[in-house]
């Protein structure tokens with residue numbers, strides 16, 4: 001067991017030392033009770049207790065817009081040159097729900113054909129997790145999918161023990177950093193304090209949907225024609241906010257921009273959303289999900305049914321962002337509860 005101790009008053013020094021070798025980003029308080037990951041230079045800027053940030057840390061692995069390549073078609077053979085901006089980066093304070101989201105994306109982008117841009121960025125990112133407490137808002141449903149407890153996917157993981165953090169060291173790179181910083185080994189009293197916190201969490205975090213998660217895929221099979229899809233479909237305004245803020249949504253679009261010389265240009269990748277009307281439109285005028293109700297059912301199925309067949313895990317981490325951000329007040333928890341009532 002590789003656990004170390006960082007005193008609270010040493011956190012500032014820790015962040016500053018880390019910033020000597022890489023950019024450090026962390027959750028920072030914003031207006032109206034919101035939080036966002038952004039660059040920090042010291043501990044005083046960091047929100048150690050926060051509800052899920054507006055955008056998840058996926059924005060560092062897969063930016064909302066990224067240039068993929070430059071091209072030139074002026075010569076006898078078209079030429080293209082890949083472009084990739086992947087700086088060394090430490091992401092500090094990632095909660096377990098967002099670590100679970102990154103684990104989902106890792107699986108998707110490691111499948112063949114592998115996504116070179118994503119994987120290269122991942123290699124350059126040093127992930128520091130932070131244990132959350134029972135201070136999250138009512139929109140979260142992490143206990144349904146068990147993402148409130150740490151299950152790997154980080155380099156270091158911090159748990160607040162009051163005047164100090166106990167730090168789990170999970171990778172070789174993390175071991176080197178901890179050694180360099182000279183962090184003391186955790187004592188058995190620290191391990192007991194950690195176990196107490198985990199014990200408390202197991203009792204405090206509840207699966208409020210009231211359904212055995214193993215029943216979720218079946219619920220979607222039985223509820224394919226449920227009225228709940230019509231209901232949320234009528235209310236949805238197809239803004240795409242819910243997918244943009246979701247830590248596991250990864251759909252993207254590619255577009256080429258041609259310069260005025262009509263010979264050179266570049267290709268950009270941008271986030272896309274299955275909630276947009278044109279998302280499932282194909283050549284010939286067909287649209288497989290023209291109705292908002294169908295698009296909503298699809299979004300939920302992409303979280304609780306389809307990924308089980310392919311990746312053996314849910315692609316919802318229960319972060320609650322889709323509900324928090326929805327302009328039409330569509331609640332993931334309410335939708336699941338309604339579906340459960342009809343089908344279980």
Ligand code: SF4
Pocket residue numbers: 242245246247248303315316317318319320321322323332
């Ligand atoms: S579906 Fe909603 S609650 Fe689930 S991971 Fe995505 S944003 Fe979070």
Ligand code: SF4
Pocket residue numbers: 235236237238239240241242243275322325326327328329330
């Ligand atoms: S955030 Fe709400 S209104 Fe916007 S697309 Fe998603 S469900 Fe529809």
